[in-house]
Amino acid sequence: MATFFGEVVVAPSRAGLDEEEEAREETPEDREIRKEIEKKRYRREIDVLWTWQAGGCAEEPLVCSRFIVAIGRNAAAFLSSFILDSVCWEVVGVVKLWNEWCRTSSTTNVLPTDSFCLFYRLISDPTVLLCQCSCYVAEDQQFQWLEKVFGSMQKKGLQVTILSTCPVADYKTQESTLTLVSPFLKALKTKEFQEEVCCPLLEQPNIVRDLPAA
Amino acid sequence: IPCDRGGDSATPDFKGFTLLMPAVSVGNVGQLAIDLVISTLDMTKVGYFYTDCLVPMVGNNPYATAEENSTELSINAEVYSLPSKKLVVLQIRSPFIKNKYRPFCETLLSWVKSSKCARVVLLSSSHAYQRDDEQLLGTPLRYLLTPDLEKAVGGRMKELNWKEMEKVAAYPGISDTDKVLHIPGGGITKLLFTESCSEGIQMAVLLKFCSEGDNIPDAFVLVNYLNEWLQLIKSEVSTVQSKWKIPSSWRLLFGNGLPPALF
Numbered sequence: 153m154a155t156f157f158g159e160v161v162v163a164p165s166r167a168g169l170d171e172e173e174e175a176r177e178e179t180p181e182d183r184e185i186r187k188e189i190e191k192k193r194y195r196r197e198i199d200v201l202w203t204w205q206a207g208g209c210a211e212e213p214l215v216c217s218r219f220i221v222a223i224g225r226n227a228a229a230f231l232s233s234f235i236l237d238s239v240c241w242e243v244v245g246v247v248k249l250w251n252e253w254c255r256t257s258s259t260t261n262v263l264p265t266d267s268f269c270l271f272y273r274l275i276s277d278p279t280v281l282l283c284q285c286s287c288y289v290a291e292d293q294q295f296q297w298l299e300k301v302f303g304s305m306q307k308k309g310l311q312v313t314i315l316s317t318c319p320v321a322d323y324k325t326q327e328s329t330l331t332l333v334s335p336f337l338k339a340l341k342t343k344e345f346q347e348e349v350c351c352p353l354l355e356q357p358n359i360v361r362d363l364p365a366a
Numbered sequence: 367i368p369c370d371r372g373g374d375s376a377t378p379d380f381k382g383f384t385l386l387m388p389a390v391s392v393g394n395v396g397q398l399a400i401d402l403v404i405s406t407l408d409m410t411k412v413g414y415f416y417t418d419c420l421v422p423m424v425g426n427n428p429y430a431t432a433e434e435n436s437t438e439l440s441i442n443a444e445v446y447s448l449p450s451k452k453l454v455v456l457q458i459r460s461p462f463i464k465n466k467y468r469p470f471c472e473t474l475l476s477w478v479k480s481s482k483c484a485r486v487v488l489l490s491s492s493h494a495y496q497r498d499d500e501q502l503l504g505t506p507l508r509y510l511l512t513p514d515l516e517k518a519v520g521g522r523m524k525e526l527n528w529k530e531m532e533k534v535a536a537y538p539g540i541s542d543t544d545k546v547l548h549i550p551g552g553g554i555t556k557l558l559f560t561e562s563c564s565e566g567i568q569m570a571v572l573l574k575f576c577s578e579g580d581n582i583p584d585a586f587v588l589v590n591y592l593n594e595w596l597q598l599i600k601s602e603v604s605t606v607q608s609k610w611k612i613p614s615s616w617r618l619l620f621g622n623g624l625p626p627a628l629f
Contacts, residue, residue: 291421291422291463292463292464292465292466294422295418295422296418323622324617324618324621324622325618325622325623326618326622326623327622327623328622328623328624328625328626329622330625330627331625331626340424340425340426340439341437341439342439343438343439353426353436353437354425354426355426355436356425356426356427356428356430356436356614356615356617357425357428357614357615357616357617357618357619358425359423359424359425360423360424360425361421361422361423362422363422364424365422365423365424365441366422
């Protein structure tokens with residue numbers, strides 16, 4: 153594609169598939185080599201560490217009635233400011249991961265400016281779980297996060313609430329977003345969620361991406 | 367990679383059905399065309415793919431027509447069906463996660479076999495700027511058939527006067543080389559097609575040459591091309607375009623309203 157200035161550039165295509173990726177026929181040897189390199193340098197595995205695992209006891213699924221997940225710095229800060237305190241909540245887990253955008257560690261002593269993903273349990277009702285995920289979980293790690301976190305839980309009768317933020321500029325609406333009163337709340341809910349939602353539902357054609365979507 | 371079927375407890379049987387699906391390709395033309403099919407035929411969602419190969423996304427029902435049906439959640443890979451036309455449709459709404467397109471193709475094809483679909487029709491597109499001189503003239507639409515399907519419907523394609531996708535020289539500029547299939551910008555089209563050929567799956571690929579931009583007209587052209595063959599809706603020569611129903615999710619494809627203060 154030629155640009156206005158006459159230089160030829162490869163336009164990013166919505167096809168979403170790298171031409172090189174497609175053309176390269178991988179031999180089994182190539183595949184092995186690629187896997188090894190990926191494992192060593194770009195470790196995409198995520199580890200979910202629960203506090204009770206350290207004791208070496210058998211891993212039983214966590215009984216959980218309500219699970220609140222705050223994704224992103226804003227949502228995490230909301231929980232820190234209004235919900236969490238060291239009296240009523242105890243840390244029960246941490247996610248350790250690495251990607252090009254951030255790295256989290258297994259320490260539970262974090263600063264608000266760190267990237268972290270921690271799980272808390274309400275001391276007075278241990279079936280209420282909370283997750284603060286201020287780190288970015290890359291797209292190839294989102295499914296893994298999902299499986300590993302929810303895999304540790306007994307899901308019967310579980311109610312999940314996901315808190316997240318998006319830039320107003322991403323919101324699609326007939327009027328300009330400049331005139332919109334922000335911030336504002338929108339919700340998405342599954343058929344099974346029967347309670348009242350405290351705000352309007354997200355209108356088409358808006359969508360949610362990344363970890364909240366997963 | 368699990369390939370679950372959510373929805374009702376009774377697993378719908380797709381034996382003998384035609385599976386219609388898009389390739390995520392240049393201009394997203396295949397996906398837009400599929401949106402038109404699902405929306406116009408008012409198809410019922412029967413399940414989804416639970417897969418880690420596609421970027422996650424979720425929103426409310428993209429085919430909503432009224433307040434009542436607008437609050438069903440919709441995700442990145444969903445299956446719709448219309449038993450009266452023996453049609454099952456897969457819609458893909460997000461790109462592949464890096465290095466996951468091969469596992470997805472493998473899982474998809476094994477699902478096609480296990481659900482006993484009679485044939486697969488793949489809607490796709492290819493970069494218009496990669497056409498050679500001959501391809502620049504005439505129709506921008508092409509088709510491909512796997513050998514098994516060629517026997518069944520090859521004759522129909524000839525009747526419809528359709529053009530088969532040309533093979534290109536493996537090494538352009540050198541005259542005696544082998545001719546290979548090359549579908550630039552076609553996403554997983556080539557992989558799915560070649561795999562189907564070798565696994566004896568009846569597959570047809572319908573594609574249009576196009577460029578990124580406003581691809582809605584391309585989608586209409588492609589879906590009308592499909593309709594020439596499958597006759598999903600009645601087509602009268604003059605008013606064919608207006609018969610397809612545009613889904614509500616196509617609103618605001620090119621951004622929001624402008625702030626009045628700009629002028």
